[in-house]
Structure formats: C-alpha cells, structure tokens
Amino acid sequence: xxxxxxxxxxxxxxxxxxxxxxxxxxxxxxxxxxxxxxxxxxxxxxxxxxxxxxxxxxxxxxxxxxxxxxxxxxxxxxxxxxxxxxxxxxxxxxxxxxxxxxxxxxxxxxxxxxxxxxxxxxxxxxxxxxxxxxxxxxxxxxxxxxxxxxxxxxxxxxxxxxxxxxxxxxxxxxxxxxxxxxxxxxxxxxxxxxxxxxxxxxxxxxxxxxxxxxxxxxxxxxxxxxxxxxxxxxxxxxxxxxxxxxxxxxxxxxxxxxxxxxxxxxxxxxxxxxxxxxxxxxxxxxxxxxxxxxxxxxxxxxxxxxxxxxxxxxxxxxxxxxxxxxxxxxxxxxxxxxxxxxxxxxxxxxxxxxxxxxxxxxxxxxxxxxxxxxxxxxxxxxxxxxxxxxxxxxxxxxxxxxxxxxxxxxxxxxxxxxxx
Ligand SMILES: Cc1cc2nc3c(=O)[nH]c(=O)nc-3n(C[C@H](O)[C@H](O)[C@H](O)COP(=O)(O)OP(=O)(O)OC[C@H]3O[C@@H](n4cnc5c(N)ncnc54)[C@H](O)[C@@H]3O)c2cc1C
Numbered sequence: 001x002x003x004x005x006x007x008x009x010x011x012x013x014x015x016x017x018x019x020x021x022x023x024x025x026x027x028x029x030x031x032x033x034x035x036x037x038x039x040x041x042x043x044x045x046x047x048x049x050x051x052x053x054x055x056x057x058x059x060x061x062x063x064x065x066x067x068x069x070x071x072x073x074x075x076x077x078x079x080x081x082x083x084x085x086x087x088x089x090x091x092x093x094x095x096x097x098x099x100x101x102x103x104x105x106x107x108x109x110x111x112x113x114x115x116x117x118x119x120x121x122x123x124x125x126x127x128x129x130x131x132x133x134x135x136x137x138x139x140x141x142x143x144x145x146x147x148x149x150x151x152x153x154x155x156x157x158x159x160x161x162x163x164x165x166x167x168x169x170x171x172x173x174x175x176x177x178x179x180x181x182x183x184x185x186x187x188x189x190x191x192x193x194x195x196x197x198x199x200x201x202x203x204x205x206x207x208x209x210x211x212x213x214x215x216x217x218x219x220x221x222x223x224x225x226x227x228x229x230x231x232x233x234x235x236x237x238x239x240x241x242x243x244x245x246x247x248x249x250x251x252x253x254x255x256x257x258x259x260x261x262x263x264x265x266x267x268x269x270x271x272x273x274x275x276x277x278x279x280x281x282x283x284x285x286x287x288x289x290x291x292x293x294x295x296x297x298x299x300x301x302x303x304x305x306x307x308x309x310x311x312x313x314x315x316x317x318x319x320x321x322x323x324x325x326x327x328x329x330x331x332x333x334x335x336x337x338x339x340x341x342x343x344x345x346x347x348x349x350x351x352x353x354x355x356x357x358x359x360x361x362x363x364x365x366x367x368x369x370x371x372x373x374x375x376x377x378x379x380x381x382x383x384x385x386x387x388x389x390x391x392x393x394x395x396x397x398x399x400x401x402x403x404x405x406x407x408x409x410x411x412x413x414x415x416x417x418x419x420x
Contacts, residue, residue, distance in 0.1 A: 003029060004027075004029045005340045006029070006155055006339065006343060007153050007154055008032070008153060008155045009031075009153035010032065010034065010157045010159055012161055012305075012307070013033045013035030013124055014159060014305070016159045016304045016319070016322035016323065017033055017157070017159030019323055019326045020159060020304060020326045023061065024330060027333075032125065034125050034130060034143065035126050036128065036129040036130075047319050048209070048222070048316035049319065050320050050396060051397045051398070052324065052397050053321075053323045053324065056327040059402075079208065080208070081208055082210075082213055082385075082386075082389060083212055084213065084214070085214030086214060086268045086376060089202070092385050092389075093385065093389045095389070129145060130146075130166065131144050131145060132165065132168075132169070133156060133166060136152065140300075141299070143156060154340055155301075156300065156301045157302055157304060158302065158303040158304070159305050161305065161310075162179070162306045164306070164307035166303060167303060170293070170295065170296065170298040170302075171298075172298055178292070179245075179289060180243035180287060180289070181245070181247045182286050182288050182290075182366075184236070184237040185235070185285060186235055186284040187260050187281040188232065189232050189279065189281040189282070190224075191274070191278060192228065192229055192230075193206055193223065193229060195277055196230065196273065196274065201270045201273050202269075203270045205230050209221060209222035209223075212270070212271050213372045214373070214375055215373065215375060215376045216236070217234065217236045217237065218369075219235070219274065219275075221274070234264070235372075235373075239369070239373060243288070243290050251284060251285045252283070252285075254282060254283070255280075255283040257275055257276055257278055257281070286312060288311050288362065288365075289310050289311065292309060292355070292362050296308045296351055296354055300343055300347065302329065302347050302351075303325075304322055304326050305318075305321075308354070309355075309358040311361065311366070312362075314372065315365045315392065320361075321361050324358070328404060328408070332405075332409075333346065337418040349411060352411075353404045357399070364396065371385070371389060372389075
C-alpha cells in the first residue's frame with residue numbers, strides 16, 4: 001500500500017540512486033530503480049566520505065547497513081596527512097585540525113552496496129538503460145529504455161552518474177554540453193604494503209591516508225584491506241589550459257610506471273619507489289562540469305549526484321554532495337504534506353538549496369587541486385601551502401545541512417504549500 005499518491009522512477013542504481021530509493025521505499029512510496037548494469041558489483045576500492053556525508057548517511061538511516069558491509073569493523077576517523085613530495089617528505093599540513101567531532105567516522109571502504117540489505121530487493125531492475133525521457137499529456141513522465149520498454153512515473157530522479165541521460169532532459173538544449181575534460185589524469189593502482197616497506201619506503205602509509213604534494217602533481221595513498229594494501233591515485237594535471245568538451249574515446253585506459261614517472265621527475269625517494277610499484281596503473285581521464293548547472297530540476301525530473309554536479313575528486317566530496325542531495329530531496333518528498341499536486345513546488349525548493357551548495361563544493365574541488373599541485377613553486381613553500389590548505393575543509397565538512405532542510409520546510413509552510 002503506497003503512502004503517497006505519486007510514484008517515482010530512479011534512473012541509476014549507484015550510490016546516490018540506491019541512497020534515494022531506500023528512504024522513499026521505507027516511507028511507502030512506490031519506487032522503482034532502473035540500472036543499466038546486469039548486476040550490482042564492486043567497481044573500485046572505495047570512496048572517502050567527509051563528516052558532512054557521514055552525517056547525511058546517518059540521517060538517511062543508511063550508515064549501519066553500509067558499515068556492516070564495509071571491510072573494516074566500523075567507520076574510522078582517517079584524515080589526510082599532507083607531506084612534501086620532495087626530499088625527506090616532511091609534513092606540510094594536517095587536515096585533522098578541522099574535525100570538530102573526533103568521533104565522526106570519515107573514510108568508508110565498502111565492498112558492494114546491496115539493496116537486499118535494506119529490503120529493496122524486488123524494486124529494482126537491471127539491464128535497463130534509459131535512453132530518453134518524454135512527458136505525457138497528463139504531465140507524467142515516460143522513461144524510455146534501450147530495450148524499447150517504457151515506464152511511466154509522476155517523478156523521475158536522475159541518478160545516472162557522470163554520463164547522465166536524465167541531465168539532457170533537465171538541460172533541455174542539445175547544443176549545451178557542460179561536461180568537460182579537465183586535463184586531469186588519475187593513475188590508480190593497488191600495492192601490497194609489505195612490498196613498499198621491503199623497498200625502503202619510510203613514509204607511514206598504514207596509519208592514515210597521505211597526500212604527497214608537489215609541483216604539477218600530487219599522489220594520494222590510503223590503506224585498505226585491513227591496511228595490508230595501499231590504494232594509490234597519482235594525479236597529473238594541467239591547470240592552465242581551459243577545459244575542453246568531453247573526450248570521445250575511452251576515459252579509462254592502461255598505463256605504465258614509466259609513463260607516470262615521467263610526470264613526477266625530481267620528486268623524492270618514497271614517491272619514486274611507490275610509482276615503480278604501481279605496476280599496471282589504469283589512467284582515468286577526469287571530467288567535470290563547466291559551467292556548473294544552475295538548475296537540477298525540469299518539470300518533474302530531478303537530478304542528484306554526479307548527474308547534477310560531476311566534480312574533480314580533490315576534496316573527496318563528489319559522492320558526499322550526492323548524499324546531501326538525496327537527504328534534502330527525500331526529506332522533502334517523504335513529508336506528510338507532499339503529494340502529487342504540490343510536487344513541483346517541493347522540487348522548486350530542492351532546486352533553491354542544492355545547486356548553490358553543490359556547485360560551491362564543485363568549484364572548491366577544482367581550487368583544491370590547484371593548491372596541492374602548487375607546492376614547491378617559487379611562491380609556495382611549506383608555510384604558504386599549509387596556509388592555502390588551511391581554508392579548504394571547514395566549509396565542506398562542517399556545513400549545516402539540517403538547517404537547509406528546516407528552512408525549506410519553513411518556506412513551504414510560509415508559502416501555504418505545506419499545512420502547518
Ligand atoms: C579517481 C576518482 C576518485 C574519486 N574519489 C572520491 C572520493 O574519495 N570521495 C567521493 O565522495 N567521491 C569520489 N569520487 C567521485 C564519486 O565516485 C562519484 O561522485 C560518485 O560515484 C557518484 O555517485 P552517483 O550515484 O551519482 O553516480 P555513479 O556512482 O556513477 O552511479 C550511476 C549509476 O547509474 C547507472 N547508469 C548510468 N547511465 C545509465 C542509464 N542511461 N540508464 C540506467 N542506468 C544508468 C550506472 O551504471 C551506475 O550504476 C571519485 C571519482 C574519481 C573519478
């Protein structure tokens with residue numbers, strides 16, 4: 001029995017799509033998740049989540065289920081230690097100073113997200129690639145799939161990631177292509193920790209994540225699998241060339257340590273040893289939004305996550321912003337006063353609060369990468385880099401999302417859309 005007079009189609013069963021489905025499902029709303037992939041499976045080593053996103057996951061009622069499937073006994077407070085990429089790799093900056101609540105978990109490595117954990121089992125369909133969305137005469141949306149099937153919904157949540165098709169509907173202008181290649185390449189590899197110790201790496205890579213900063217590139221390292229394996233992402237960026245339209249070839253390609261070391265010439269011994277051990281790195285051409293979308297909503301199609309605001313990963317905030325989207329949206333949709341007749345007003349309120357916040361973080365992520373890669377330029381020694389980094393975490397991690405939700409409800413009440 002539905003708790004609402006509207007139904008919801010969620011396009012994309014990634015982190016944000018599933019995070020949105022659960023609270024809607026629990027509130028008795030008819031919801032279907034349509035996922036392009038044939039099944040849920042592991043795609044990477046994990047994502048870091050800041051305190052803001054962990055708080056949002058907690059409010060969504062999802063934190064225990066995610067932690068239960070994480071490879072560690074519980075969420076851990078693990079914050080980056082920024083060290084020099086050069087010489088003896090001395091500490092440049094400790095991001096721990098921005099953790100107001102030291103009990104707040106920070107980095108979650110999940111293996112897989114399985115909706116059967118939360119009772120969503122029969123409400124998702126695989127092998128369903130959305131190709132377009134249209135609007136019916138009655139104002140509902142028709143979702144079209146590659147297998148020629150369709151699904152009619154009062155509300156469509158676009159959670160289909162960076163190459164979003166639902167975004168095309170929201171933009172509504174086929175000539176406007178804001179997804180850009182950022183001239184940033186991320187080289188990723190997993191290396192057993194013991195191999196690095198045997199090879200003489202002195203920097204502590206096991207206790208907490210490390211970011212080696214340097215001129216033109218930075219290398220992030222975080223321990224996974226009970227600290228026995230280190231997950232490396234080496235970034236090589238050209239910050240001076242304007243971003244260009246999305247690459248038409250594959251975004252992930254094989255690379256080699258030799259190619260990578262060519263970009264890190266002059267870096268210190270630990271960095272060079274690590275790069276040597278990244279035997280078969282995969283090279284990810286990183287894309288992001290430019291200009292950022294000013295609206296995440298058109299008609300009753302609403303975007304969350306990377307569909308709305310793909311960003312550079314330098315603040316580890318991409319999925320966090322998606323989870324914030326999901327919390328605001330689902331808190332509004334599950335309010336007792338929300339019904340089919342006022343869906344547009346509720347979505348308009350979501351659209352008032354989410355684009356400014358998410359786009360601010362998107363821009364801050366770009367600036368963060370520039371700061372990491374400026375270390376050792378003529379102007380940026382240890383002190384100036386520490387000062388530059390000092391300002392970037394606070395507004396991302398300690399944002400008051402609860403207030404956005406309370407203010408939104410208050411606004412809808414003041415406008416008479418929600419009964420008090
Ligand atoms: C190198 C790198 C490192 C990163 N590190 C971090 C980090 O540490 N912390 C962080 O917060 N973020 C990080 N991110 C970003 C993070 O991975 C994304 O922000 C996050 O995965 C977005 O979640 P999503 O659910 O919006 O999209 P996705 O996870 O991309 O999920 C989209 C889903 O939609 C499905 N889909 C796509 N198209 C269709 C279609 N047409 N029809 C039906 N289904 C479809 C896909 O199969 C997929 O399952 C990183 C990104 C990169 C590239």
